[in-house]
Amino acid sequence: MSDILQSLKEIVGEKGVSNNPEELWFYSRDPGVLDPHFPDYVVAPRTTEEVQKIVQLANRENIPIVPMGGGMALTGLVIPLKGGIVLDMKRMNKILEVNEKARYAVVEGGTSQGVLKAYLQDHHPMLRHSLPDAPPATTIAANVSLHGQGRLTQQYGFNSDMVTGLEVVLPTGEVCRIGSPSLGPYWFSKGPTLPDLSGLFLGWLGTTGIITKLGFKLYPNKKYRDVELLVTDRVELVPDILYKLTHLEMLEDINVWFQPKPLLFAGNFHCTIYFTGDTEEEIDFKRRMVWDSVQGYLDSKDAGFMNIQYMKDMLMEMPQRGIAAFADVPKGGGFEYSGPITIIEHFPRYAAKVIELAEKYDILYASSARLISGGHSMMFSISFAFNRNDKAMMTRVKHALDEATAFSLEMGGIPWKPNYMEQKMTMEKMDPVTLKLLQMVKKNLDPQGIMNPGNWEVN
């Protein structure tokens, strides 16, 4: 093992590698409910070449390798389930290019959401990217590796749909470019009109390669942004409300949430509706359209717009810190969610399930769904907060989340950023020929199974 440590030091330098137990402790866990597992080494490369050499070494020595960004996926995706190397990508944080007119950016594989946001504000104020509500230190490459969603997902789809090109270090150590950058210097298309190979990496949770560069779409950053909050106490109306809102085709983002605490929110389902514009007139026009679109429900008194004066700053925050604050309601700062992707008409049944699970396991829930692609689907988060110091409570949360995943699979939903057990449940339910195809991909790309083993173990 010490030979490996020495080899790693030769690749990344003395300071870029560690096997000190106190450092490994941090890399053995995430903020979710899964048990920790220690890696043998943590390595922080600076360049694609260094990543390449590390992967070649891991390949030669048959050591597991787990790429890691901010480590905030919450579902144990960066816990090194089989030990080996945790590859901390955070030092690869350069913004390589912003093409203003073609509206795309190219960044290194450890670049954080916060760094890009600040850079765009300073240098390209007319542009923005689809920022998730995750903490700013989380990385863009990780987010597309798990099909994340952000502020622009309602309009433009999953953040992974916005990718315009990849540079990937394959499990064999080869470097591969995907999309237009495989043919020339421009990063404007991840697939079309070629066969789209990005699907070999996006959504694979780091089990098929390490993204060292990625290009992705930027979008117009409007001068004004505003929000309305529609509430109803009739959950069965939510799908139709969402249908009506998305019919407008002019909204930035729509989140639907409900939670029992504080009392102000009890008993109601809340749709936070964001819209943007370049003039106040445009904003006012959109606000009117939003109200008019649900006029029938206002007239029947089944839904209404809330005065959000006192909450507006919180609602307008990007990312929204209120989500993290929820984690500390039971004190002890634990929070994890299962976030199946589903169709909007299933919202009422998912909502009933959350409440049922919270009662059954005596835990605190908060649920927030984000619309995807104008309502073609939604991410429905079943979130539970827990006290990390309370093992029994953590176990109850774990059971509740497992049950939530089983339920979403029964409902025909797709688990989002599933933990290794949820991945197994998913594969068991999957069409066998689809599973076979996944096996073929994984076997060919990672024949030794060294990439983030324990996850997507199709073989």
Place this chain on the structure above:
Amino acid sequence: MYALKFNEKVCATCPSADCLLKCQYMTFEKEEAHEEMMKIVRGEDSRVLHECMTCYACEEYCRRGNHPYYLIGERREERGIYTAPRPITNQWINMTAMQGKYMVGDIKEKAISCCFLPQLAEMATGEIFKDVASSVVFGAEFMCPAVHTHFAKMSVVKERLPVVIENLTKLGIKELICLHDECYGTFTSIAPAYGMEVPFKLTYYMDFLLERMKELKGKIVPLNITVAYQRPCSNRLIPDKHHLVREILDLIGVSMPDRRYQDENSLCCAELFRPIGGYRIADDVQRRNLDDMVATGAEYCLFNCPACQDVLSEKVAKRGLQPVHIIDLCRTAIGEKEREV
């Protein structure tokens, strides 16, 4: 359970039914106004029960001692009529529920009530309030429940108001200075209308302010500014106190030019019209009100209610008027606060 004391005979013989005739949000012929009021009195359906915007003003328009606005609320609730959407109504009930999250200062016999508006505690400091500032109560446990009349939830008012009165009484308060018109209006108008006794003295904060400014006269430097006053809905519950605004302003050298929507003809902040009647009426009322303020040439929009101030501040500022609360204006006049520019 407390019940509204409403003298039906007084309505039956009313010569003008001013309550509805003067209503700014519904139009009636003279006979029709009386007829509709009598329908309400008899417990029959009336278009008023579906169209009233809950501006409180008919409480002022009726000069014969009846409480048309409370009666409208009662009748709506009896018929299960919601003014605002049900989830919004319930949200207000939940939001203002007593949850033990109140603040009680160093209570003396004389105390000030900040209702459920934390801004008031910040304002009621300095020389003017020096003897009472620390003797303060804030929170749902001490909040007047008048807001629920907007939602025709008179049952909530009847249930909570006696508890509020009891909570205040238990603190040993002998005199309560109400910093919010809604509180003073609740204790002096709603409580007697429902036969509830209030066992402590009530002082309206503008009475207190006027007295204090007279005592501090030597410190006053006339402000020489012009304001347009935003009269709040709850001032309609205590119309005999409306004159105090002008008296205070005279004392500190502030002029308030006449405008169309003033005194009895005032328009309220209209923010609660949004859930009740929709954005069209709310926007229209706010636009007319602001146009009228601007036309007076006023430099400041003067607020009495912090809720109106929250709702309209940004909007008046965009139209070139500086928003200011009357307490802050008094503090500016005695040199305690910088002049807002």
